[in-house]
Amino acid sequence: MGRYVARRLLQMIPVFIGSTLLVFSMMYALPGDPVRALAGEQTVDPAQIAAMKKDLGLDLPLWHQYWNYMVGLFQGDFGTQIASGRPVADIISEAFPITVRLTLFAFTFTVLVGISIGVFAGMKADTLRDRGLLILTLLLISVPSFVLGFLGQYFFAFQLGWVNPNVSGEANWNELFLPAVVLGSLSLAYVARLTRTSIAENLRSDYMRTAVAKGLPRRRIIGVHLMRNSMIPVVTFLGTDLGALMGGAVVTEGIFNVKGVGYNIFDALRHREGATVVGIVTLIVVVYLVSSLLVDLLYAVLDPRIRYA
């Protein structure tokens, strides 16, 4: 077990280098550059631009720029935004807590509602109730999140006036409710379907029949024997989903004006702020790796047939 964890942690190093390099070269390959973007429509003396680029180290070849970036990173320096002159670390430390809050909110919503719907449908598979819930989840899967976001904004904020259409800089829990529901709805549909299938399948299994034959009360049969087995695939999905939720908040954060990670990535991309994009993406990659490691460990706890050596 300890060896396994150590190996997995070591595996993160190449993934970390690979993903940063990939994002870095993508930013390099994009047309336009941050210095020219500063000037906007105005015409600027090319010599001046070249001088600024030299100052910022943007005239160096890709490998050299990457090297400088990595050296800075290991000294705790995430780089500086060119336009605002703010350290990227500041931006990350501001945006991350908001996104983490939004993600956890959406995640909790996904887990609670998704699993409940799945259990509710799976217990009575192939009935009207099950079919209805399946159609509902299909609807959630097929409607893009920006449509859902705008619809939610339109009805709950503009028509009913229950919530603010925009999230303030403080991003309170009650403000985040609607964005979290929109963000989590896709995963919710997947979780519900996965749970439903898993429950329906395990209900027919031999060990469930044994549990009934043992004279156990229904509560125990479902709570202990059925749930434990049915949650194994769901937990796997939820783990990878946690990472996806963090990175996937770009659209939702845009609609509700949440100043989180997604919003900042989008902003940085527009202004070709390479350091910001690479910094944030790398952090998301790390979150993703850690959460999938946790899931794999949890998996072994849930299913004793899996042993890591």
Added chain:
Amino acid sequence: MTIIDHTTADVPSPHGSPEDSGPLLEVRDLHVEFHTRDGVARAVNGVNYSVSSGETLAVLGESGSGKSVTAQAIMGILDMPPGRIPQGEILYRGRDMLTMSNEERRLIRGQKIAMIFQDALSSLNPVLSVGYQLGEMFRVHQGLSKKEAKAKAIELMDRVRIPAAKDRVNDYPHQFSGGMRQRIMIAMALALEPDLIIADEPTTALDVTVQAQVMDLLAELQREYNMGLILITHDLGVVADVADKIAVMYAGRIVETAPVHELYKRPAHPYTRGLLDSIPRLDQKGQELYAIKGLPPNLTRIPAGCAFNPRCPSAQDICRTDIPALLSVTERDGTELPGRGSACHFWKETIHG
């Protein structure tokens, strides 16, 4: 010739205590059907049998003969729907379980009547330790603490002779061999010392040497606790040593009942004869093995008359029109053979011819 009613199918049991009035479990005219898309499958069509304390009834039949469905109906673990019990009674100590409340039935399950399933690997929960699954019986039914339940579980594992029970109590089902897993199933059924155990093909998934060990263990424990045992099997070899009486089922009906050795000596139904003839024998080495021709009937369309008639070598016209009743079988001179019955129009020819 008298028509056997539900009680005369009883054989005086060798171990039954005399003060017990009536059998432990009695199934009367049980019908079970399944409503499927292809129509109604009549899995059980009027089964009668009974078991007393200390007695072993073997229910013999091929797949789809309704032997397991009858057992599931007794345990109350039929899936309903699609299953339905349109008529019949299942009397446990004289009380009809089919009219009991769910809670009453639950309290009987495991405590009074327990079941051993065929495939122990899939019948045990893969994610719970065997100690937990055994201990659960004591925790739920007797309210023992976790620790006490574990001690009881170890005791049980010792009883069914699982080596190093103490070290293995926290192991999971997949860590045991097939024979050991079946022992755990037996231990689980035995946990609360029930009056009756239903063993549904307990040795089918095991290899032959382990089969013998498991059957011996089961027979020994049954003697010790003086339990009733319903042994469901399609293996004639397994039955011979342990059973007191046999009921042979075909297409949801009992076609023959007999004390175990009588049945082997002189079958009174062509189906039973066919089953006995299809056992491979050393003295017929090199010859073609006998097989009952044809296939078991589709339960949604059971043939008219005797269900066995399309496959029967001695079928006559009457077999295609009239359903034969389970009649008591007598000697040539009319002396009754206790406990014997045959549902064949031509039982006389079969047994004496």
